[in-house]
Amino acid sequence: MSARGPNGSAHRPGAPDTTGWERPMSRAMRADGAPATLEDYVAAGGYEGLRRALGELKPEDVTKAVKDSGLRGRGGAGYSTGGKWSTMPLGPDAPHPKYVVCNGDEMEPGSFKDRYLLSRNPHLLIEGMLVAAYAVQADAGYIFLRAQYDEPYANVERALAEAAAAGYLGEHILGTDWSFELFLHESVGRYICGEASAMLNALESQRPNPRARPPHMTGAGLYARPTVVNNVETFCAVPSIVRNGADWWKGLSITAEGGTKIYGVAGRVQRPGCVELPMGTSMRELIEVHAGGMQPGFELRAVSPGGASTAFVPAGQIDVPMDFTAMATVQSRMGTGTMVLLDDHTCPIGMTLNMLQFFAQESCGWCTPCREGLQWTAHLLHGIEEGRGTLEDLDLLAEHVWFMGADKTFCDLAPGAMQPLEAALRLFRDDFVAHIDSGRCPYAPEETAAAEAAPAPAGETP
Amino acid sequence: MSLTDEERRELEELLPHYPDRRAAADSALRALQRRRRWLSDESLADLGEFLGMSVAELDSLATFANMLFRQPVGRHVVLLCDSFACWSLGYDGLRAEVEARLGVATGGTTPDGRFTLLPIVCLGACDRGPAMMVDADLHGPVAPGGVGAILEDYA
């Protein structure tokens, strides 16, 4: 393991003691895997960030600390968190109510870090939202959780009750004159609800199509009120930044981006799972050290680094550090930072087809290129996978990659869908050609080639 | 049919979470479905009356959502993840095993009304693939031959 923080600085009088805080987001997690209780959490320094914010800092100072820390949103796009907060109207003339909303939709295939945080450390999210709400002087907040997160839901529900009973939530928090209410909301489903503006529509029980921007949500968001939306992990990073300071956070990482990250590895490895590590840990270290390497008999071909909307990275490039900046040098993105491995027994075309079928199914149907184009790309890929493809199909697919590229559709769902497809056309050209030339999927056993091809997705509702 | 007192009480408890009745619609649909298992036309009419919304409005919400059922489902709902991590970790075999066990294809309900089998997108449990849920319980990784022991627990 490479050198890591915290800065090595000796404890200065008056400064918070940060000994042993290298993994601030998993510090309070229990070894037995059960969710940390309020007692566990407080024993590990929990709610000290909130105490510090309310006791010592003005709201704008909290935002400044988060901005100075360089924290970038963990929902995938990597927007500056402090930058976002600082666009919220503040002061006596600001409109009320203002809202803070947590995006816990986590439905993009290959994303599994928010579940980990919610299952193991629910108070951390609550504290992070409280600190954020204090910084922007919000009146109420919602935690938007996807359907099927029954266990995380129950954990957060229990933690909310504990926090309220201990005076961290509700009226006059910790004896101050600031009050804040936090509600848990369970989604009724669909991936598009994770797009922040569609999520606000869903929270209002409107049809969850994305909204036009501008206006920005910090100007007119939930119920047209100023609203901050952040990802689960983004909120979870906040308490320790406020407790220990921006410089401390910056010192935790390997690369310049600062802090730690919840990474994950899934696929044919020995020990799949999530782990908090310094930002900038390499994919190789994640796979070979933390996930225990590949299972015997399987070799790594490529990595889907952070969800189905991130471009495949070939096995030869896994030494790249996983952060927002470095991943661009291998023509991909960090995304959620939870990776799924493509091994040498798995058909790359089949995997890409599966991803495109997902996006086609989950298109909200609002704009034409996405509604029609994704169906068509999935159809073309299906034909190729089943051995009915032609070389012209590859040109058609490449055309669609351009056609649904950035800023050509109403939201980022379609451009996201094009990222694995673009990478597949670039990296797996030989596999495409082999399917076309031989008229079958080379990864399927000879006699059952047709039967084994991925089935078209059935409807999600009976 | 109309809302029972108990149903009405549960729905009333949801209302303070939202600024108006209309905004509570998604949560109300979910809550009523929990009690009635699926959302019939009558259920939408009952809710419409309670929330001050038309049945058409509620139906437009229900038909967009993948976890609101407008057709009857069995006592237990089995959700099988068909996204790419699970797909690469044995989804095809798991699906075949579950379908054989239940004797229905994906999308179907067993004749005794015990199980409905539905596809679902990534469950956020890719590190436990191939994954499935039965009601509120996540199962994974499900080993080949392991389906029977899981389903036994759901009468």
Ligand SMILES: Cc1cc2nc3c(=O)[nH]c(=O)nc-3n(C[C@H](O)[C@H](O)[C@H](O)COP(=O)(O)O)c2cc1C
């Ligand atoms: C189709 C689509 C789905 C998304 N799903 C999620 C999601 O499940 N969770 C999430 O935090 N962000 C998701 N996002 C990103 C959000 O729109 C938004 O950028 C994010 O919640 C902001 O939080 P952050 O700044 O803390 O990253 C999605 C975006 C798109 C276009």
Ligand code: SF4
């Ligand atoms: S790009 Fe797709 S998901 Fe986004 S608004 Fe258009 S149709 Fe809807």
Ligand code: FES
């Ligand atoms: S792909 Fe099945 S749980 Fe993520």
